[in-house]
Amino acid sequence: MSDNPRVILSAFADEAANHKTAVEQMVALSALGLRYYSPRFIDVNSDGNIKHVVDLNKSEYKSLLKLHDEYGINVTSIGAxxxxxxxxxxxxxxxxxxxPFKEYLKKEVANTINAATTLGTKLIRGFSFYPPKAKTPNLT
Structure with a gap:
């Protein structure tokens, strides 16, 4: 183990951007000295069209990657x-x-994996699935 362990600080930059534009998010991260983030909600083209990062199209990913290069920003995980x-x-x-689970795998999970691959990360932030309200989940 290294005597100087490496720690990566990451953030949800959409929380620091009034309009959730990609440029606002990159500027906020840069101003704080952060080089890593977990993208979630973002307006890539600054046109008022806020999307979840897994719903971006190829052109939007390309534009976002250019901004990452310009600002020296990397993706730690997808805020999925x-x-x-x-x-x-x-x-x-x-x-x-x-x-339905098969549909979920084909759409949401596949789109999330695509976002991670496209944006250069192997990490995906996820949630626990919701059991029926007021029920104890059966974990067996």
């Missing part, structure tokens, strides 16, 4: 939504949605 769904298709009074 993976896991933010119900496990069971039952109305439980919550705002959580149900998506």
């Amino acid at each position: 939504r993976v896991g933010k769904i119900k496990l069971v298709d039952k109305d439980d009074g919550s705002h959580n949605v149900f998506v």
Whole structure:
């Protein structure tokens, strides 16, 4: 083990950007001396169109990568939504949605993996899936 361990500080830059534009986020990170972030909500083209990072198209990824190069920013992990769904298709009074697992893998999970690959990270931040409200999850 190294005598000088390396620690990487990372942030959600969208929380520091009034309009969630990519430029605002890069400037905020740079002003704080940060070189790493976990992208989530972002307006890549500064046109008021805020998207989750996994929903960007190829052109938007290309523009975002140019900004990363310009500002010396790297991606530590994708601030993903993976896991933010119900496990069971039952109305439980919550705002959580149900998506059949195969469909979820083909869309949300695949898009998240694409975002990670495109933006040069192997890490994805995820959530625990939601069991039915007021129920104890069966972990067996």
